[in-house]
Amino acid sequence: MRFGLRKGRIVLTLLLAAVAFFSWQYCSPEKEVAPAVMQVGREDIEYLVTAIGSLEPRDYVDVGAQVSGQLTALHVDVGDEVEKGQLLAEIDADVQEARVSASRAQLKALEANLRERQAEQELARLKWQRQQRLAKDNATSDEALQSARAEMLIVNAQTEALVAQIEQHKSSLQADEATLGYSRIYAPMSGTVVSLEARRGQTLNANQQAPQLLRIADLSVMTVWTEVSEADVSRLQLGMPVYFSPLGNTTQRWHGTLRQILPTPEKVNNVILYTALFDVDNSSGELMTKMTAQVFFVLAEASNVLAIPMSALSTNEGGVTTVYVRDDEGNVEERVVQRGIDNRVKVEIKQGLAEGESILLQPSTAKARSAKNTNSMAKVR
Incomplete structure (x- = not known):
């Protein structure tokens, strides 16, 4: 029994010595670790400057109404493709049509008066010529001669005044006709309707400010409006390469060159940010307005x-x-x-x-x- 107990103690001692050796071998702070x-x-x-931006159409126009009235027809909706000159909307034109009709009738009356004045002018001219012939033969008085001359001058002056009045009325009629034309609103450019601000049946008041009806944008070229911190903006140069990836597709890149840095910054949460602009081709139509862009300005590359x-x-x-x-x-x-x-x-x-x-x-x-x-x-x- 004693021999077995002694033998067990020896084995335990050897095991503890082995554990201590391996602990020292592999856990010692002196053990060297092979470098990577x-x-x-x-x-x-x-070598990049990174920033966040958003997409906007480079070319767009806000279409407004130049006359007041009820919007009787709206021929487009958001997302529609339109061509320059296409009819977009119509405004109730009854009042304008009545005004134009009245102006045209008044112009006809003035033109009739002019023809009457021109006949009187011809008669006065003939009277004056006859009095001149009679005066050469001493067959008329000075009073009759002067009276004929004065009558001719008066009729000439009345005719000229009437001609001027007609020209003024024609200008007013042209303005009324142009205003009548404004009741039909046409597309000033080709593009896509990206927003509608008015609805059919809505009453528009254009007396103080032209109400906006819709926006047309050319989506084939987009501008990235990028916010760059004041610490980085001094490193940017016009014409430098820049690219971005939208948040929804970080694997694809759109490339451009820096076109403009706006001189007036914005202060957002006590951070000064400058706006840098660059354009990218969007002929594929994948990019959409207001998309968020992860922008990378390339300072150097190899x-x-x-x-x-x-x-x-x-x-x-x-x-x-x-x-x-x-x-x-x-x-x-x-x-x-x-x-x-x-x-x-x-x-x-x-x-x-x-x-x-x-x-x-x-x-x-x-x-x-x-x-x-x-x-x-x-x-x-």
Whole structure:
């Protein structure tokens, strides 16, 4: 019995020693962890300014009413495609038609008066000529001669006044006819009806302000209205490339160039935002008004270049950038590289690395490992 108990204690002691050894071997803070390694490859890198925007038609027009009255007909609805010159709506024109009819009748009366005046003018002219012939033969008095002349001048003046009155009335008639024409509203441009502000039967009052009936927009080209923070707007330049993806389709991109930066900012929640505009083609009709856009202004870009993570770089006191390269045998070499553009995650490497080489992603670990190896060699010596 004693021998069996003693044998059990020995086995337990050996087990506890094994556990302690493995705990020290794998859990000791002195245990070195192999640094992460990656192969150098080629990628596209973009240095971007990001922002949020919304889509609006580049070209649109608000169609209003220029005369007052009841809207008797509305020939379009939201979403309809219209052509320039197409009839859109009609306003009750009874009052305007009566006014035009009255103006035309009055114009006819004035023209009749003019013909009467012209006949009197001809008669006065003949009387004046006859008195002139009689005066040459001393067959008339001076009074009769002067009277004939005065009568002719008076009739001429009355005729001229009547002609001027007729011209004025014609202008008024043209204005009345134009106003009558405003009761029929036509499309000023081709496009899509994107909104309706009035309904059939509604009474419109155009005396103070033209009431808006609808909006027509050309949806083939959209403008992205982008809000850019004051910290980023100074980095933007007109003509620079820019693209966006709508929230509903982040895998597809629409490209354009920066067209305009509005000079007056907006203050939203104590943040100053400037509006940047660029246009994109929408001939496919996929983009719609008021869509939210994730916008990316391209400050710099490089295609198919050697790229590594920013975390793999190390910069010494002299400002020299290095990376740690590992060969096939596991040897690690610190190497100077020349960097290009970066997007805060990946960086372009112009010189110092070749495609397919292996680099350490934790340069600080490599430095510590190198320092430890140096210290160990010093102790051995």
